[in-house]
Amino acid sequence: MVLKIGLVGCGAIGTEIAMAIDRGDIGAELVAVFDRNEDRAGELIKCLKAQPMLSDLEDLVERSEIVVEAASQRAVMEVAKATLERGRDLMIMSVGALLDRYVYRMVENLARENGCRVYIPSGAISGLDGLKSAGAGKIDIVTLTTTKNPKGFKGAPYVEDMKIDLDAISEPTVIFEGPAEEAVKAFPANVNVAATLSLTARGLRVMVKIVADPKIDVNVHQISAEGDFGRITTRVENVPSPRNPKTSYLAALSAIATLRSMAEPIKIGT
Ligand SMILES: NC(=O)c1ccc[n+]([C@@H]2O[C@H](COP(=O)([O-])OP(=O)(O)OC[C@H]3O[C@@H](n4cnc5c(N)ncnc54)[C@H](O)[C@@H]3O)[C@@H](O)[C@H]2O)c1
Structure with missing residues (x-):
């Protein structure tokens, strides 16, 4: 076909x-x-x-x-x-x-x-398969930590509203912490994975931390989940797309x- x-x-x-x-x-x-x-x-x-x-x-x-x-x-x-x-x-x-x-x-x-x-699609993260299975039972907590080079956050509404000077960041800096619903509005081009995680966790509030690190050139998404099934931790170090550094090739x-x-x-x- x-x-x-x-x-x-x-x-x-x-x-x-x-x-x-x-x-x-x-x-x-x-x-x-x-x-x-x-x-x-x-x-x-x-x-x-x-x-x-x-x-x-x-x-x-x-x-x-x-x-x-x-x-x-x-x-x-x-x-x-x-x-x-x-x-x-x-x-x-x-x-x-x-x-x-x-x-x-x-x-x-x-x-x-x-x-x-x-x-x-799963997007730039791994572990949705396990989380989907876990969701057939009870999941207590899901967190996502996204770390990118500051240039990957250029133009994000949150960065502009909060007047964050990305060029002045010289060491790993947490620039946002909050629920996925807020993260996707604050960084619409960066954390679609937070939304995919939320939809997979079926209504459970996914907490998101966003870190700008000038020393890295990969987009890192780390997920932790806990529930009746035990614990899942996944970490993906993504190569940014050469056409758009906000987007991971994966x-x-x-x-x-x-x-x-x-x-x-x-x-x-x-
Ligand atoms: N699901 C994921 O894991 C994941 C990962 C990365 C990016 N994304 C999202 O996928 C989308 C595409 O990412 P990208 O890196 O290719 O972005 P991009 O900016 O490189 O390309 C987007 C293209 O869509 C066009 N466009 C924008 N709005 C349009 C509209 N209303 N109608 C028609 N065309 C329109 C733009 O002109 C541009 O050419 C973005 O929303 C991005 O945030 C999702």
């Missing part, structure tokens, strides 16, 4: 996905791309052997069996509505948007009413792996 994919957002993640499809790594065809910055979409198409349509959102949905959102939290509502109302499946990368209860319910209801699936790979698994008859892992 060749899956028809429409891609919304032609940045770091979108480009990796498009190139993986173009190399034949995913049993799929990229039928259309859309980016609010048309130049970006045009540049991506130029790099590909297969030539997807440069579409608007409506046309892209019409041509696709699954729409991949790799754009921004703000795009999620519009893309989800357009996609699910037409009965197409959806993959969401800007997961932080789903911590808004209204958006989550809308996505869930539309998916149910229209018989669609919504896929949320996040793009997890999207590619999720798309690949859709076409595979045997599913491995929880």
Whole structure:
């Protein structure tokens, strides 16, 4: 089966996905791309052997069996509505948007009413499989500590509101501590993994600590969870995407792996 994919957002993640499809790594065809910055979409198409349509959102949905959102939290509502109302499946990368209860319910209801699936890849973390299993029992606590080079936090609303001088940070510094719901608004492009963890922990409050460390060049996500099952600790040292230092390369790979698994008859892992 060749899956028809429409891609919304032609940045770091979108480009990796498009190139993986173009190399034949995913049993799929990229039928259309859309980016609010048309130049970006045009540049991506130029790099590909297969030539997807440069579409608007409506046309892209019409041509696709699954729409991949790799754009921004703000795009999620519009893309989800357009996609699910037409009965197409959806993959969401800007997961932080789903911590808004209204958006989550809308996505869930539309998916149910229209018989669609919504896929949320693991992103740049490991351990969601164990946490999913643990959630079948009782989980007491989940924490996430994200450490990045200060340049990875440039432009974050929290950094601007609090007037944090990232260039002045000379040693590891905690710049934010709070629940995942606040973290995804404060750092929308940095901690989508906090949202994915929260959704996996099913309503349990996930506490997030964000550290800026000028001496590192990897994006570190460390997760700790405790419950009836015992204790899980995972730590991933992510290579930042060369196209966007806020995004870890593993996040793009997890999207590619999720798309690949859709076409595979045997599913491995929880
Ligand atoms: N789930 C995860 O673990 C994870 C990890 C990293 C990034 N992300 C999120 O995935 C999304 C894509 O990440 P990226 O690194 O590729 O970002 P990017 O900034 O490199 O690219 C985003 C692209 O989407 C386009 N875009 C933005 N809003 C749009 C809209 N409303 N409609 C159409 N196009 C729009 C931009 O012009 C840009 O070309 C971001 O929201 C990011 O925060 C998720």
